[in-house]
Amino acid sequence: MNVEPFPTLVSIFDCTMVSKIMLGDKEAWKCSWCDGCLKPRHATRALYHLTKTPNGGIGICKGVIDPPFAARYKALLDKSQARKSARDKASASVDDYVEKRLAPTCHHDIYDMSGDIS
Numbered sequence: 001m002n003v004e005p006f007p008t009l010v011s012i013f014d015c016t017m018v019s020k021i022m023l024g025d026k027e028a029w030k031c032s033w034c035d036g037c038l039k040p041r042h043a044t045r046a047l048y049h050l051t052k053t054p055n056g057g058i059g060i061c062k063g064v065i066d067p068p069f070a071a072r073y074k075a076l077l078d079k080s081q082a083r084k085s086a087r088d089k090a091s092a093s094v095d096d097y098v099e100k101r102l103a104p105t106c107h108h109d110i111y112d113m114s115g116d117i118s
């Protein structure tokens with residue numbers, strides 16, 4: 001495999017596969033791997049999308065990302081997470097707790113509604 005070495009990304013929005021766009025009057029960005037338009041234009045959430053990290057507050061990328069690109073995104077995410085404070089980690093675990101608690105309720109509601117059709 002002859003893979004060209006990539007320059008290290010300073011910002012995720014410097015990547016050629018990521019474009020800054022506007023959705024109405026809102027700042028957003030476009031992922032060229034899955035052709036998705038995503039907002040808000042938030043660097044860490046963009047990285048969660050591109051590294052296919054679940055529970056990042058954004059949908060994960062449905063595209064097939066070339067390994068050299070995936071490695072760059074992962075490196076950038078690792079760097080940004082290393083900068084995070086312990087307080088940020090604490091609030092992230094609260095989010096996880098809420099998601100786990102809500103998920104079964106949601107399933108139950110969907111099941112009940114489909115059974116009510118008469």
Ligand SMILES: [Zn+2]
Pocket residue numbers: 031032033034035036049050060061062063
């Ligand atoms: Zn994507």
